[in-house]
Amino acid sequence: MDTAAVEVVDLVKRYGTTTAVSGLTFSARRGAVTALLGPNGAGKTSTIEICEGFRRADGGRVRVLGLDPVADAGALKPRVGVMPQSGGVPTGARAGEWLRLMASFHARPVDPGLLLERLGLTSAARTPFRRLSGGQQQRLSLACAVVGRPELVFLDEPTAGLDPQARMATWDLVSALRAAGVAVILTTHHMEEAERLSDHVVIIDRGAVVAEGTPAELTGSRREVCFSTAAPVDADALLSTLPPGSRVGSARAAGDRHEYVIGTEDPEQLGPEFLATVTAWCASTGVLAEDLRVRRRTLEDVFLELTGRELRES
Numbered sequence: 435m436d437t438a439a440v441e442v443v444d445l446v447k448r449y450g451t452t453t454a455v456s457g458l459t460f461s462a463r464r465g466a467v468t469a470l471l472g473p474n475g476a477g478k479t480s481t482i483e484i485c486e487g488f489r490r491a492d493g494g495r496v497r498v499l500g501l502d503p504v505a506d507a508g509a510l511k512p513r514v515g516v517m518p519q520s521g522g523v524p525t526g527a528r529a530g531e532w533l534r535l536m537a538s539f540h541a542r543p544v545d546p547g548l549l550l551e552r553l554g555l556t557s558a559a560r561t562p563f564r565r566l567s568g569g570q571q572q573r574l575s576l577a578c579a580v581v582g583r584p585e586l587v588f589l590d591e592p593t594a595g596l597d598p599q600a601r602m603a604t605w606d607l608v609s610a611l612r613a614a615g616v617a618v619i620l621t622t623h624h625m626e627e628a629e630r631l632s633d634h635v636v637i638i639d640r641g642a643v644v645a646e647g648t649p650a651e652l653t654g655s656r657r658e659v660c661f662s663t664a665a666p667v668d669a670d671a672l673l674s675t676l677p678p679g680s681r682v683g684s685a686r687a688a689g690d691r692h693e694y695v696i697g698t699e700d701p702e703q704l705g706p707e708f709l710a711t712v713t714a715w716c717a718s719t720g721v722l723a724e725d726l727r728v729r730r731r732t733l734e735d736v737f738l739e740l741t742g743r744e745l746r747e748s
């Protein structure tokens with residue numbers, strides 16, 4: 435079948451006078467990871483909860499596996515896994531027992547013991563949900579979402595608050611789901627998570643899509659030269675020694691340092707010679723460029739350029 439896993443067209447969601455989602459359109463392919471990336475309050479959870487059938491839209495059209503998430507909820511339930519941002523498990527339920535119960539509702543579940551092991555939860559199998567750490571609760575919730583071998587899973591902020599090891603385990607599981615042909619839709623405000631995991635990134639701000647594409651399409655596979663100095667430098671003078679199309683991406687004071695980002699319009703231009711020209715100019719003007727490096731443009735940079743604001747929480 436060729437239909438998208440999820441199709442959202444002109445979605446609108448209001449809470450009283452707040453418009454949380456205002457005309458949002460995107461689609462997510464089967465067998466691919468789609469990330470909804472945006473800052474807090476961008477409308478990601480509202481969107482995903484409408485797709486899950488938990489909330490009703492005030493406008494627009496949503497199809498999940500070709501069906502209506504509210505009218506066809508019964509048909510979708512066994513085919514779709516949901517990991518909410520929090521909750522979903524009774525506080526007194528023991529982790530292992532709850533997961534086995536969830537598995538029993540499905541015709542061909544994953545072995546709950548293996549899933550617990552994979553997510554580092556084996557030693558917590560007999561612990562009631564309320565006694566699990568926040569990270570363990572999240573991983574149990576993820577296990578519940580995938581135990582029934584769904585065709586599509588929604589993961590709302592799956593790694594928020596996880597330690598690096600648990601985050602890796604979650605990322606590995608998402609990659610394995612994708613390899614098994616599952617469509618994964620996740621929300622995140624971590625650009626690294628979106629970049630590392632996703633085939634398709636939908637950048638959302640104030641309830642609407644501001645850009646979308648593969649991580650490489652969005653960042654343009656661009657590189658930039660960054661460095662910092664103790665005193666301000668004449669960036670225009672530096673630019674005059676660089677090839678046409680070079681530009682100062684940013685020049686700003688950060689504490690008692692001055693930080694510079696130099697880029698090019700044509701990604702091919704930023705090679706070894708470009709870097710040598712920067713360092714030669716620094717040498718000729720007596721500037722010590724500290725923390726000098728060539729880095730790839732990130733989704734964070736893209737978001738900043740598009741909205742003038744930072745993606746990360748302050």
Ligand SMILES: Nc1ncnc2c1ncn2[C@@H]1O[C@H](COP(=O)(O)OP(=O)(O)OP(=O)(O)O)[C@@H](O)[C@H]1O
Pocket residue numbers: 449452453454472473474475476477478479480481623
């Ligand atoms: N139940 C609700 N009642 C009133 N306002 C709400 C409700 N849920 C969300 N909002 C508001 O709608 C906007 C979008 O919220 P939403 O949770 O969808 O964004 P988000 O991108 O998922 O943010 P976060 O990363 O913080 O979860 C915010 O301004 C939020 O305060």
